[in-house]
Every structure is written in C-alpha cells, then in structure tokens.
Amino acid sequence: GAGVSQSPSNKVTEKGKDVELRCDPISGHTALYWYRQSLGQGLEFLIYFQGNSAPDKSGLPSDRFSAERTGGSVSTLTIQRTQQEDSAVYLCASSLTGQPDTQYFGPGTRLTVL
C-alpha cells in the first residue's frame, strides 16, 4: 500500500516568507507526527495529532510554527516569517494508533531559507 507522502520534496524560500508543508499519512492511521531534522539539533519532535484530540504542540520551537490536520487525514505544517535557522528537513510520520506503535516516515521536505 501507499506509504506516507510529503510535498514538496524541496522548498527554497526567502527569509521572511511563509511556507506550507504537506503530509499525507497512511490511510487509516489515526496518529500523525511532525519532526525536524537539522545538522545542529538532530531529530526533534514538533507536533502530534491523535484522532480528534487537541494536538500536542509541545515541540514547536516558536509561535511562527503551526500545524493543522483536516478530516483526520492530511496535515499542513506552516512556518510564518521564515528564518535561516528554520532550514532543515521536515519529516512527517504516521502510526495506526497513538499508543507505543510503529511510526512510518515520509521522505521529508528539505526547506532552505535564504
């Protein structure tokens, strides 16, 4: 079956612009996660959605970052007023449940802020 997909695969933007990154989880998976992978910080959790519950936003680094998940499926991560330190690979993952469960990762979106 189809895995987790993300778009775009690469995004180059100018400092100060807003960007939207999209994630399509595996069909039927109730949990969706966003992570960020950067050279200095490794892999960091950003935000977690589980079913219809309020998302866990504890990993978002600033209020410029937000995410939504529509209809319990597709998710969009938005970064407003991008900064150079936002340059990273943004990875999305989904799992069947929100319990300790295997997370399946998408290929990521590489964001470069000039």
Added chain:
Amino acid sequence: AQSVTQPDIHITVSEGASLELRCNYSYGATPYLFWYVQSPGQGLQLLLKYFSGDTLVQGIKGFEAEFKRSQSSFNLRKPSVHWSDAAEYFCAAPDNAGNMLTFGGGTRLMVKP
C-alpha cells in the same frame, strides 16, 4: 528526562565484517525501542522494534538487536555488512505517554570495499 544515546557518531567497517551499533537509553519502565535507517536523501525506514517478550529481535536486511535491561542498551548487530548498508542509523524510544519519539544522535556507517 528520558534520553537515548548513541555513543558512536561515525563507524567504518569493511564489507563482509560484522557490525555492532550501540544504543543506550534512560527510562524508568521497560521501554519500547526502535532502530531506523536513513539513506541519503531518504526518510527513515524501520529496521526493527522491541516492545516486550524475547529480548533478541530480528529485523529486516539481516539486522538484529538485543535488549539488555542490566546495561540499558539496545545494540544493533549484523554478522556481515554489505556496501548497501552504508547509511545513518537511529535508535529511538517513545516518551512515557507513548507518543513522540526521542531519537539518539545517529551513527553514520561507512562501508569499505
């Protein structure tokens, strides 16, 4: 706070040699543990996982890992490395609520011909 540590940032082995990548964790209860592999420009692929039961778990691509509570370790092993195994390997564990993963810093594996 819970943590996952991979002591080796880089490892180089010869093709055909055995491999062991180290992972240490600090968790109160029995943790759930994962190993993922990331090839250049790719996302993370699950190699294997430990939830409970047999402490020696088998994964894909000929990898295995052993959970040792006494050493707080979950080391990844392969008896004979192939050139295609060159990649970055991450050990991970979910937090107490079973949600987000905490990752080790990763170990980059290089394979010499």
